[in-house]
Structure formats: structure tokens, C-alpha cells
Amino acid sequence: MQKIYSEVSGSIWKVEVVAGQTVAAGDVLMIVESMKMEIPVESPSAGTVRDLLVAEGEAVQDGQWLLSLD
Template sequence: MKEIVSSMAGTVFNILASAGDEVTEGQTILILESMKMEIPVESTGSGKIAEIRVAVGDFVNEGDVLATLE
């Protein structure tokens, strides 16, 4: 399993992928909001989303696991 982690602290603004979705490396899977900026979070590899571990409105810290890939 590959983990997709947050590169910075922020609030989950939008989730663009769901568990079971096939994604490619570099594809945006969710968007964080920090200091009024929207920061895309990209998949670290190709595969199927096993789990999205956050919900819209959740606050995350740098290094938190946001999703996992199978």
C-alpha cells in the first residue's frame, strides 16, 4: 500500500476521488486550503484508491495520511 500524505497543514477543501477509483501518478485527488490558497494533493503513484481517510472540512497536519493506494 502506498500512502498519500499532506505536504502542509490545512483544511480539506474538496475531495476529487473516492475509494475504488483508478488514478494515475500526478492526478489531483483532493484539494487543501491553507491561508486562503487552494493546494492540490496529487497521487504518488498509479493504482486504485483503497481508502480516503479525510472528509471535507477536516484539518490536517503536514505528514498526515490522506489516502492509500492499492
């Protein structure tokens, strides 16, 4: 299992994946909005989305666990 963390504080603007979805390295998993900028959270490797721990509109902190990949 690989944990994906937020690199900035902000809010989840859009979630692009669902649990069980297969993703490739570089796919955008979600977008975090911070200071009116949209920061994509990309998959570091191929895998399957295991758990989504945040929802659209939710506030997140730098370093917060967002989702996990298998």
C-alpha cells in the same frame, strides 16, 4: 499499498476521488486549503484508491496520512 500524506497544515477543501477509483500518476486526489491557498494533492503513481481517511472540511496537519493507493 502507498500512503499519501499532507504536505501542509490546513483543511480539506475538496475530495476529488472515491474509494475504489482508478487514478493515474499526476491526477489530483484532493485539494488542501492553507492560508487561503489551494494546494492540490496529486497521485505519485497509477493505482486504485484504497482508503480515504479524511473528509471535506476536516482540518489536517502537515504529515497527516490522507489516503492510500494500491
